[in-house]
Amino acid sequence: MPNLDATPDPEPPPDGPVRLVSTDSVPAAERWSWWAEVCQRELMATNIRSPHASHFHGSLEAVGSPEVQVVAVTNSPLTAVRTPLQIRRDDPENYYLVLSADDPIRIEQERGTADVGAGSMALFSTSHPLTCEFVDLGHPTELTLVRLPRAELPLRNGRADRLLGKTLSTRSGASALLAGYLAQLPQAARTASAPESAKLAAIAADLAVTALAVHLDAPDTLSPETRTTALRVRIHAFIDLHLGDPGLTPATIAARHHISVRTLHDLFRTEPETVAASIKRRRLERVHADLTDAAWKHRTIAEIAARWGFRQPGDLSRAYRAAYGRTPTETRATTP
Incomplete structure (x- = not known):
């Protein structure tokens, strides 16, 4: 097994606004096992397998802070399984909201199955057994993950668990705003300072929480700060959409x-x-x-x-x- 700490990450440096990790930084023979360690370190422990292990490619761009993080991931198709034993050994108690750029991803959790593709998203938890399958269409899959610590989520008493294993639409309202915002976030963060980058990720988290609350029909559970951030982002999106209207x-x-x-x-x-x-x-x-x-x-x-x-x-x-x-x-x- 390669020593992950001995392999330098490519630029930008760790204290930059966007942290890039890529299999391009290690020898080809070590890329699959190295990626398994990256996934365990950055996300959670899982058992992964892939028909592309011998020629695997994976990269991630992480934006945010220790509390909130947005991760853009590109990797060859694989299947990841998180077991009860892995949960007992180490549970970071995080939720992840996942959006796929286009290619379908199947997520099974809590006796439900979410099919995530263009126009949809899904929520999964590190605290429950999980199977995640990237449907193999012969090319790398692009997805975005928003990490939401359970302790910081305003949806208390496990209310967010009701959404596990369900396909959630991103075609309207707060979810559409979130999808559009996440699509632009990595590029925006590359030109931002580290504090600005952390703020951009925090805005993404507020939008994600707002979208989840809407899907739960529980907007009243949101903090005033979260509602204000979501409203401000909605207004910016409205302005961009109506710039051609002289009555704006x-x-x-x-x-x-x-x-x-x-x-x-x-x-x-x-x-x-x-x-x-x-x-x-x-x-x-x-x-x-x-x-x-x-x-x-x-x-x-x-x-x-x-x-x-x-x-x-x-x-x-x-x-x-x-x-x-x-x-x-x-x-x-x-x-x-």
Whole structure:
């Protein structure tokens, strides 16, 4: 068995915002046994087997803190089984929320079976026997895990156990927000500081808890902090989705989320910019992307302005010059 501690992890270093672990860092002959140790260290003890053991590939990117962690995993198809003996020997008492990028994953726990694929997720626990099978489609499977310590979960008295072995949809509401957020998290964390990265993971955990509470029909069990975080993320997603609407204002955003404008501004008090400034910045970023994209060369600046919610090209020109130091026309003229 290889010495895991003697094998250096590839960059970034352990104190960076994203910790990367990959079988690429060890000799090919040792990769399968090394990956088994990684899974035990990072997740929990399981018995794993794979028809791809002789040419196995696995990698994970971990974002977060000792309390909360989001892990993006890519590995060759395998089957993992957690036994009662392994639970008695060592139980970290964690829940994991798992989302698959596309390929199906079958999770059996508490006499239920969850089939996880695009548009769905499932919850499993380290405290109950478990079978997890990655359906072999001939290529590595991509999934995301959100670790939620049982002691920190606001869903008390084992209420979350009711969701074990069930397929949970991610096609609407808080679950859809969570899925979209997790898809963007690794890339966002790579450019963040370590404290910012931990905060990003904490937001993911709040969204995950919110999604679970909705599936349990128990939103009242959430802490005020968790509800506030989830609402703030919902509002950011709403803004991104409606940037092309010239009527997008703090008043319309507040009305659509059934809160007062004052409450909306209070939500943004800890943000680096106001609601209106955030809308303006995002619109200008979209305009700039279109102006520097050859695929949009055939569209007029007026069309691009309207596409992103500017009522008049003149409104865009003044705001764009203030942000980028040149006019939209000058930007387009210097774009290949």
